[in-house]
Amino acid sequence: GRLPVAVDEPVDATFALTRATWNGAVEARLALLSARPSAPGSIDVVGEPESFLDAALAQLDAPLEPWPSAAPPVQRIVLDRRGHGIAGTLADLVATGDHVLAVCADASRRARALAGRLGGFALCSYDGLERHAVASGTFPHVFALDPPAHQHQANLLAAGEPEDFAHLGWGEAELGFARETHEHEYGLRAALAALYRAFRDHGAAAGEDLERLLRGDTVRPRSAAMAGRALRVLLELELLALEPGSPVVTLASARRTDLERSPAFRAYRRRGEDGRRYLSEATARAA
Numbered sequence: 497g498r499l500p501v502a503v504d505e506p507v508d509a510t511f512a513l514t515r516a517t518w519n520g521a522v523e524a525r526l527a528l529l530s531a532r533p534s535a536p537g538s539i540d541v542v543g544e545p546e547s548f549l550d551a552a553l554a555q556l557d558a559p560l561e562p563w564p565s566a567a568p569p570v571q572r573i574v575l576d577r578r579g580h581g582i583a584g585t586l587a588d589l590v591a592t593g594d595h596v597l598a599v600c601a602d603a604s605r606r607a608r609a610l611a612g613r614l615g616g617f618a619l620c621s622y623d624g625l626e627r628h629a630v631a632s633g634t635f636p637h638v639f640a641l642d643p644p645a646h647q648h649q650a651n652l653l654a655a656g657e658p659e660d661f662a663h664l665g666w667g668e669a670e671l672g673f674a675r676e677t678h679e680h681e682y683g684l685r686a687a688l689a690a691l692y693r694a695f696r697d698h699g700a701a702a703g704e705d706l707e708r709l710l711r712g713d714t715v716r717p718r719s720a721a722m723a724g725r726a727l728r729v730l731l732e733l734e735l736l737a738l739e740p741g742s743p744v745v746t747l748a749s750a751r752r753t754d755l756e757r758s759p760a761f762r763a764y765r766r767r768g769e770d771g772r773r774y775l776s777e778a779t780a781r782a783a
Contacts, residue, residue, distance in 0.1 A: 537590070537616030541607050542597075543624020548720045549707045553743055555724025556731065560763040567651035572638065572662040574654050582641060582665050583614055589637045589663065590616040597635035599625055599653060601642040601677035602719075622649045623721055639663045642674040645771035675775050680716070682768030684761065687718065687726045692735055695747050702744040709745075725764055732758040 512527045545551030577585045589596045596617035600606040603621040610619075618635065620628075622644055636659075643666045644650045654662045666674070694709045695701065701709050710723035718726070727745070730736040733755070737748040755761045 536612070536614050539607050539610060539615050540618040541603050541620065542618050543620035543628045544603060545627075545720050548711065548723075549703075549743070551720035552707075552710050552724035552727065555721060556728050556738070558724075560760060563763065563767065564646060564648040567648045568655040570651055570654040571658050572654045572656045572660045573658075574662045574664065576664045578664055578667060580665075582667070582670070585663065585665050586614055586617060586639060586641075589639060592637070594636040595634060596637045596639060598639045598641045599644075601645070601674040605677075606641065622652075623719070625649065625652050636660045637663065639665055642666055642670045642677075643775065645674060645678045646767075646774055671775065675772075678768070678771045678775060681719065681722050682764060682771065684726060684729065684764055684768075685755070687712075687722065688729055688755070691723075691726045692730060695736055695745065696750070700744055700746040702742065706743060706745055725760065729755070729758045729761045729764070732760055 514525050514527055516523055516525045586596070586598065598606075598617050598619045600619065600621060603619050603624060607619055617639075619641075622642075626649065635656075638653055638656070638661070640653055640663065643664075644653060656662070690712060691709070694712070698705070698709060710720075710727065711717040712723070727736070731738055733753050735747075735749050735751075735753065737746050738744070739746065
């Protein structure tokens with residue numbers, strides 16, 4: 497029969513599998529017992545910076561080396577749930593009544609996509625997991641919705657108490673999402689050109705204007721970390737200048753330059769290459 501709701505609306509449905517016999521033949525029948533529009537709980541996004549501008553400017557002084565920083569020891573019980581269905585696995589974890597943290601490549605994009613379909617859990621990005629160690633001591637269940645891009649992120653997933661669990665849940669689609677997100681975060685050449693043009697066309701910027709220029713495209717804005725990385729490289733190359741004592745960024749030069757002159761660019765390039773290698777080799781084989 498037909499479900500009594502729109503086909504593009506999430507539903508909670510109950511079915512019964514029965515056996516029917518007719519004229520000596522036996523066949524299985526799936527009977528719909530009930531269906532209603534799904535009403536999942538909320539998704540609590542955690543680990544994101546409170547101030548975009550402060551988080552972006554913090555990248556200017558962030559140490560480039562050593563990278564990565566040491567991850568806490570792996571203690572959680574790691575369960576491989578890949579291939580069992582992301583929605584069903586998350587729903588089962590939420591149904592335990594324990595606090596559940598789903599970890600993904602991009603928290604804001606994932607939250608928008610999952611809202612109204614799944615809920616009742618917290619959500620953070622791998623960057624958020626690195627910055628705040630939000631899983632430690634708070635969430636008995638950590639669910640890897642997307643794969644990590646670096647080995648130390650995989651170690652962070654499994655860091656916790658020995659009686660807690662880390663669940664691996666991604667599939668091919670999520671692996672592709674993680675790769676695309678990593679390229680967006682560390683494909684710095686395009687971001688550097690776009691950010692430089694924005695300051696060239698706008699001039700000096702501070703406060704809300706500076707934040708708007710750093711965010712960039714409203715359809716796919718830069719993360720605070722990515723914006724800060726791009727700004728740091730342009731400052732090191734002396735294409736932009738930061739006024740002493742106040743967050744005012746001005747255009748400094750229009751000359752051509754070699755990106756390799758920037759220590760930050762070289763460090764970020766190595767991080768990008770490490771992530772591509774990890775997602776293409778270790779994670780792909782595991783999936």
